[in-house]
Amino acid sequence: MAITHPSFGTLDDNRIIFFDTTLRDGEQSPGFSMNLEEKLRMAEALSELGVDVIEAGFAIASPGDFESVQSIARKFAKDGPVVASLGRANPADILRSAEALKPAARKRIHIVLATSELHMRVKLRMSPEEVLDLTTSSVTLGRQHAEDVEWSAEDGSRSDPDFLCRCVEAAIKAGATTINIPDTVGYSMPEDMARIFRDLRNRVPGIEKVILSAHNHNDLGMAVANTVAAIQAGVRQIESTINGIGERAGNASLEEVAMALRTRRDALPYTNSIVHQKLLKTSKLLATITGFDVQPNKAIVGRNAFAHESGIHQDGVLKDASTYEIMTPESVGWTTNSLVLGKHSGRAAFRDKLATLGYTVGDNQLNDAFRRFKDLADRKKVVYDEDVVALVDDEVVRG
Numbered sequence: 001m002a003i004t005h006p007s008f009g010t011l012d013d014n015r016i017i018f019f020d021t022t023l024r025d026g027e028q029s030p031g032f033s034m035n036l037e038e039k040l041r042m043a044e045a046l047s048e049l050g051v052d053v054i055e056a057g058f059a060i061a062s063p064g065d066f067e068s069v070q071s072i073a074r075k076f077a078k079d080g081p082v083v084a085s086l087g088r089a090n091p092a093d094i095l096r097s098a099e100a101l102k103p104a105a106r107k108r109i110h111i112v113l114a115t116s117e118l119h120m121r122v123k124l125r126m127s128p129e130e131v132l133d134l135t136t137s138s139v140t141l142g143r144q145h146a147e148d149v150e151w152s153a154e155d156g157s158r159s160d161p162d163f164l165c166r167c168v169e170a171a172i173k174a175g176a177t178t179i180n181i182p183d184t185v186g187y188s189m190p191e192d193m194a195r196i197f198r199d200l201r202n203r204v205p206g207i208e209k210v211i212l213s214a215h216n217h218n219d220l221g222m223a224v225a226n227t228v229a230a231i232q233a234g235v236r237q238i239e240s241t242i243n244g245i246g247e248r249a250g251n252a253s254l255e256e257v258a259m260a261l262r263t264r265r266d267a268l269p270y271t272n273s274i275v276h277q278k279l280l281k282t283s284k285l286l287a288t289i290t291g292f293d294v295q296p297n298k299a300i301v302g303r304n305a306f307a308h309e310s311g312i313h314q315d316g317v318l319k320d321a322s323t324y325e326i327m328t329p330e331s332v333g334w335t336t337n338s339l340v341l342g343k344h345s346g347r348a349a350f351r352d353k354l355a356t357l358g359y360t361v362g363d364n365q366l367n368d369a370f371r372r373f374k375d376l377a378d379r380k381k382v383v384y385d386e387d388v389v390a391l392v393d394d395e396v397v398r399g
C-alpha cells in the first residue's frame with residue numbers, strides 16, 4: 001500500500017529511499033572528520049548522486065557541527081534532498097537540530113534513543129517505562145518543529161522484541177514518520193533483520209503509515225547483506241554511507257546496496273533515485289577529501305573491482321566481458337575494465353596488450369615474448385606496459 005509522507009508525498013510501495021549518513025555516522029570514523037567546505041562539497045556530490053536524505057550532522061555535538069548542518073540546510077533552501085540532523089531524545093538536542101535545520105526546504109529531525117536492556121541499564125540508567133515515556137515526549141517535541149521526524153531505536157536489533165514493538169508504537173502515536181531500527185553494533189545476521197522487520201509489521205498498529213528504515217553496521221561484514229534482507233522484509237528506507245565509512249567497521253556501503261538493487265532486479269524489484277554512473281566519482285571525492293583510499297578489492301569502486309589477472313578470466317573477458325563481469329564498469333563510472341598482466345595471465349591477454357601498445361607479432365615472436373614475460377612475471381607482482389615494451393621492443397616492429 002502506498003504511503004503518504006510529509007517530505008515525499010505519495011510514495012510507491014516499491015520505492016527505496018536512500019538516506020545518506022556519510023556526513024554524520026561516516027564522519028564518526030576515526031580520522032575522517034571534514035571541514036565545512038569539504039562537507040558542502042560532499043553534500044553537493046550526494047545531491048547529484050540522487051540521495052533522498054542527507055544526514056548533515058549532529059547539530060548539538062559542536063559549534064562546527066551546528067554550522068555544517070545549517071550551511072547544508074541553506075544550500076538546499078529551495079529544493080534538493082531532505083536535510084536531517086541527529087539528536088538524542090532530549091529537548092536541548094531536538095531544539096538545536098530544529099534551529100540548524102530552519103533554512104532547509106525539506107527538513108528532518110532525527111531522534112535516537114536506546115531500547116536494548118543493556119543500553120538502558122548501563123548507559124541510560126533508565127527503566128523501560130522511562131524510555132517509553134521519553135520516546136513519546138521527544139517525538140512529540142520533534143513534531144512541533146518538523147513535519148518529518150525519524151525515530152531510531154539504538155541497539156534495536158539487540159532489544160527485546162516485545163519492548164521494541166511498544167516503543168515503535170509509542171513513537172508512531174507521537175507522530176514519527178520514519179521508524180529506524182539500527183543494528184548499532186553490527187551483530188545481526190540477515191535472518192535476524194528479516195525477523196525484526198516482519199515482526200514489527202505484523203504486530204505494531206499504525207506501522208503501515210510510516211516508512212521503515214534499516215541502519216546496519218559492518219562489524220561482522222554483514223551490513224549490506226542485512227540491508228538487503230531488511231528491504232526484502234519490507235523496509236523502504238536504507239541508511240548507508242559512501243565507501244561504507246562509519247563508526248568502527250563502518251556502515252552499509254551505499255554503492256554496494258545501490259548496485260545490488262540494480263544488478264539483482266530479479267530478486268529486488270524496487271526503484272530508487274541513485275544515479276549509479278556517479279558512484280565512482282562520489283567515492284573518489286570522499287577519498288580525496290578524507291585522505292583514505294578504499295581497499296583495492298572493494299566492490300564497485302575499488303581499483304580491482306573490474307580488473308582481471310588470471311589467464312582463464314582474461315580469455316573469457318576478451319571474448320565477452322559478461323563471462324566475468326556482472327555489471328559493466330561504465331555503469332558505475334569507470335571508463336573501462338582492465339586486464340592486468342601478472343604471472344596468472346595468459347597468451348590472449350598478452351597478445352591483446354601487445355596490440356594495444358601498437359606491436360604486430362607473428363606466432364613465433366609471440367611465443368618468445370610470452371616466455372620472457374612469464375619469467376618476468378614470476379619476479380614481479382604486476383607487469384606494467386613499460387615492462388612489456390622493454391620485453392619486445394628490440395625484437396618486433398610496431399605496426
Ligand code: KIV
Pocket residue numbers: 025086112152153154155180182183184185215217
Ligand atoms: O548506529 C546507530 O545506532 C546510529 C543511530 C544514531 C541511528 O548511528
Ligand code: ZN
Pocket residue numbers: 025182184215217246247
Ligand atoms: Zn550508526
